[in-house]
Amino acid sequence: xxxxxxxxxxxxxxxxxxxxxxxxxxxxxxxxxxxxxxxxxxxxxxxxxxxxxxxxxxxxxxxxxxxxxxxxxxxxxxxxxxxxxxxxxxxxxxxxxxxxxxxxxxxxxxxxxxxxxxxxxxxxxxxxxxxxxxxxxxxxxxxxxxxxxxxxxxxxxxxxxxxxxxxxxxxxxxxxxxxxxxxxxxxxxxxxxxxxxxxxxxxxxxxxxxxxxxxxxxxxxxxxxxxxxxxxxxxxxxxxxxxxxxxxxxxxxxxxxxxxxxxxxxxxxxxxxxxxxxxxxxxxxxxxxxxxxxxxxxxxxxxxxxxxxxxxxxxxxxxxxxxxxxxxxxxxxxxxxxxxxxxxxxxxxxxxxxxxxxxxxxxxxxxxxxxxxxxxxxxxxxxxxxxxxxxxxxxxxxxxxxxxxxxxxxxxxxxxxxxxxxxxxxxxxxxxxxxxxxxxxxxxxxxxxxxxxxxxxxxxxxxxxxxxxxxxxxxxxxxxxxxxxxxxxxxxxxxxxxxxxxxxxxxxxxxxxxxxxxxxxxxxxxxxxxxxxxxxxxxxxxxxxxxxxxxxxxxxxxxxxxxxxxxxxxxxxxxxxxxxxxxxxxxxxxxxxxxxxxxxxxxxxxxxxxxxxxxxxxxxxxxxxxxxxxxxxxxxxxxxxxxxxxxxxxxxxxxxxxxxxxxxxxxxxxxxxxxxxxxxxxxxxxxxxxxxxxxxxxxxxxxxxxxxxxxxxxxxxxxxxxxxxxxxxxxxxxxxxxxxxxxxxxxxxxxxxxxxxxxxxxxxxxxxxxxxxxxxxxxxxxxxxxxxxxxxxxxxxxxxxxxxxxxxxxxxxxxxxxxxxxxxxxxxxxxxxxxxxxxxxxxxxxxxxxxxxxxxxxxxxxxxxxxxxxxxxxxxx
RNA sequence: GCGCAAUUAACUCAGUUGGUAGAGUGUUUCCGUCACAUGGAAAAAGUCAGGGGUUCGAGUCCCUUAUUGCGCACCA
Numbered sequence: 001x002x003x004x005x006x007x008x009x010x011x012x013x014x015x016x017x018x019x020x021x022x023x024x025x026x027x028x029x030x031x032x033x034x035x036x037x038x039x040x041x042x043x044x045x046x047x048x049x050x051x052x053x054x055x056x057x058x059x060x061x062x063x064x065x066x067x068x069x070x071x072x073x074x075x076x077x078x079x080x081x082x083x084x085x086x087x088x089x090x091x092x093x094x095x096x097x098x099x100x101x102x103x104x105x106x107x108x109x110x111x112x113x114x115x116x117x118x119x120x121x122x123x124x125x126x127x128x129x130x131x132x133x134x135x136x137x138x139x140x141x142x143x144x145x146x147x148x149x150x151x152x153x154x155x156x157x158x159x160x161x162x163x164x165x166x167x168x169x170x171x172x173x174x175x176x177x178x179x180x181x182x183x184x185x186x187x188x189x190x191x192x193x194x195x196x197x198x199x200x201x202x203x204x205x206x207x208x209x210x211x212x213x214x215x216x217x218x219x220x221x222x223x224x225x226x227x228x229x230x231x232x233x234x235x236x237x238x239x240x241x242x243x244x245x246x247x248x249x250x251x252x253x254x255x256x257x258x259x260x261x262x263x264x265x266x267x268x269x270x271x272x273x274x275x276x277x278x279x280x281x282x283x284x285x286x287x288x289x290x291x292x293x294x295x296x297x298x299x300x301x302x303x304x305x306x307x308x309x310x311x312x313x314x315x316x317x318x319x320x321x322x323x324x325x326x327x328x329x330x331x332x333x334x335x336x337x338x339x340x341x342x343x344x345x346x347x348x349x350x351x352x353x354x355x356x357x358x359x360x361x362x363x364x365x366x367x368x369x370x371x372x373x374x375x376x377x378x379x380x381x382x383x384x385x386x387x388x389x390x391x392x393x394x395x396x397x398x399x400x401x402x403x404x405x406x407x408x409x410x411x412x413x414x415x416x417x418x419x420x421x422x423x424x425x426x427x428x429x430x431x432x433x434x435x436x437x438x439x440x441x442x443x444x445x446x447x448x449x450x451x452x453x454x455x456x457x458x459x460x461x462x463x464x465x466x467x468x469x470x471x472x473x474x475x476x477x478x479x480x481x482x483x484x485x486x487x488x489x490x491x492x493x494x495x496x497x498x499x500x501x502x503x504x505x506x507x508x509x510x511x512x513x514x515x516x517x518x519x520x521x522x523x524x525x526x527x528x529x530x531x532x533x534x535x536x537x538x539x540x541x542x543x544x545x546x547x548x549x550x551x552x553x554x555x556x557x558x559x560x561x562x563x564x565x566x567x568x569x570x571x572x573x574x575x576x577x578x579x580x581x582x583x584x585x586x587x588x589x590x591x592x593x594x595x596x597x598x599x600x601x602x603x604x605x606x607x608x609x610x611x612x613x614x615x616x617x618x619x620x621x622x623x624x625x626x627x628x629x630x631x632x633x634x635x636x637x638x639x640x641x642x643x644x645x646x647x648x649x650x651x652x653x654x655x656x657x658x659x660x661x662x663x664x665x666x667x668x669x670x671x672x673x674x675x676x677x678x679x680x681x682x683x684x685x686x687x688x689x690x691x692x693x694x695x696x697x698x699x700x701x702x703x704x705x706x707x708x709x710x711x712x713x714x715x716x717x718x719x720x721x722x723x724x725x726x727x728x729x730x731x732x733x734x735x736x737x738x739x740x741x742x743x744x745x746x747x748x749x750x751x752x753x754x755x756x757x758x759x760x761x762x763x764x765x766x767x768x769x770x771x772x773x774x775x776x777x778x779x780x781x782x783x784x785x786x787x788x789x790x791x792x793x794x795x796x797x798x799x800x801x802x803x804x805x806x807x808x809x810x811x812x813x814x815x816x817x818x819x820x821x822x823x824x825x826x827x828x829x830x831x832x833x834x835x836x837x838x839x840x841x842x843x844x845x846x847x848x849x850x851x852x853x854x855x856x857x858x859x860x861x862x863x864x865x866x867x868x869x870x871x872x873x874x875x876x877x
Numbered sequence: 878g879c880g881c882a883a884u885u886a887a888c889u890c891a892g893u894u895g896g897u898a899g900a901g902u903g904u905u906u907c908c909g910u911c912a913c914a915u916g917g918a919a920a921a922a923g924u925c926a927g928g929g930g931u932u933c934g935a936g937u938c939c940c941u942u943a944u945u946g947c948g949c950a951c952c953a
Binding site for chain 1: 879880881882883889890891892893896897899900901902903906907908910911912913915916917918919920932933934946947948949950951952953
């Protein structure tokens, strides 16, 4: 295959993906001879477009999945999309409004028809975008949270929980979004700090004996007050508890009551109680049997019966209330006050806590939370990094019942039917034909749908076929790892854990790998409103999916947020270009050459060195990936490929490749191709496209790199001793280059070097390497006494290096260089001596470490002596 | 208020059971060399936020302070 001179991902990524898909490499089947490895995708919303958060999430998942597949697991990555009940409905309604349509005008059926059409259109869009990323999902199993399979599971779970008494319908206070027109769960409320006021309002006693002043942030809810509460221990109000107050404006008679909930040191120590519109007041109301007066409609306007207030929006009502109180002389003062206000996580409208007009459905959480907490404590499911377990505990330990009914149309309709005649409630999977109690056929299904997260919670098993006992479920459940960002631990992860335990009797995944968010160059969250989002599709178009993936994986730590910038992708693209060109070099030379067997072929010193390094990289990268340390793995691969394979090994073997020695060429190319192939395999999970592309050109290629066997370190390639001594030669080469740069010798100028060394034989063996890589034409071995006067020198592990440079010799530069070396050595010696003179170190540190220090110390002493000797000589000149 | 992170080179970040601090980008000098200028060679650059402790040895473990960010809970 011809390879272009530069790496051009756009020219082949699509073809490669088609090739994989056509051959069904992503498809997984239960295989008793293999171990399963299962990952379910966090289903992206059908309304969504691929953003950087997805890109990071998909990159990590695909990396792990490809790695496991190559390791020989029967690997299933199960894809799907989420119906995203509230988010989607909001968008559809918005689109309809532009056409002058409303939900009501279309009716439930008409609306749902539209919604499904929307799903067809946009659900496919996100799936296509995932494919650009290179996701190796089993698309044959593509699921949707509202498909028949999932619907069946949802109904089964609902009925099961109801029968068990864990699902109940209650008239409790809920978070209500006036904009979306539905109740939402506690988890769906986001608190935002808001600058507001604290209004101090006078409530007079009925008997004219004075007044109580309450402080409130919501004067308009005064309309619904049914009491004022103080702390019974508060001396300011002693003797007043039980007296009757007149509610200003409304003139309702309400009681001053005592309740421990009231803090004495906040505000005035007196709290107005509005049971229908505040969660705390609601509790107080229950304790004291207070009337619950609802004053807001579903759209947060004031209900009928309150005169001028009726019909006003809550904020307009607040203004009017302030005015009325002022006029009536009830307003004591208004002070600036900043507090947290709850907002809907979807539309950011300030939520209203409202006592449900319709009853809401709740899941009783305590019994479900308990075993779910235990499972994480027992490490049946492990959070990675571990610290996220405490976030999980914190939430689960303080969990309240989960409000799951939503006053929406797009979603799983609640499987409950009510008898219009006798009021009986029937909860069952299929619609009843008549009332189970009175036999009436006048039945109505509950109008509401379920929280989106109710179906997501079942994802790891509903997608595998539950409640049916499928082969998939049997083989692939529980899944191995769930990979997601930390912002949906509550919404999703926690709910999957308790659902898995409750319905499958087993946790849904063994590991939860939590990653952070992708931020912009300045560390800001990417958001639409800021307009600072970087579009991954654009990055793919400009740099290729591999560059995007590598940039997201490279140098990141699990759980941490990561910044994304164009310079980072560019440097990653450059790295891939480097691999591309190194491969081009190897393939060019390997053309028409018959390769030998890597295990038996004769190896040069450079070969042994690179194989030794390769072994290390294989071992460490495998270990890193096993522990999900993708950042570390990519770091090591980057360094190995660039700094060792390209910068050194390829340069080292050039003299052989350009020589006429066919045997040496053959063996060198065998190693060269082997190392390259191994590199490609190690990199494939992160940068799948380019590695496949190059792999297909290798003379040793198999069908696809996707199914190639994951590399293992090879005992025979240990070569520790050879590698170590070879690195001394590399140091010598660096020293020569250093001197050359120091005296500004032009690179093409060949030089002669002199060495005082005890290992002439070894240096001679390496002389070709030295000559080629350091621009040397002649190496002369001399005795100490033979060192000429006019040379530049450096002291190396191999021995004293002396370069006669004629006019270019610059004693001052050399002295400066040697002095820097001297300082370094002195510091080193001091460190080493301090350690070895420390009896604690010698007796307690590992023996190998002590020995290492001893030999280092000896070598350093020798080197220092040589430096000092040389310096003395230079100064005496 | 409670909890969790982060604080390492000019910038952005890594740093594996504690054993001589690393990379990318940027900077300086040189180089159109036949894989690659999306490149090569060389170099400069760090009191690992401050303080204490444990240890033979701490960027790493413990305590504490500061700054920043995040999560949870909120006093109406």
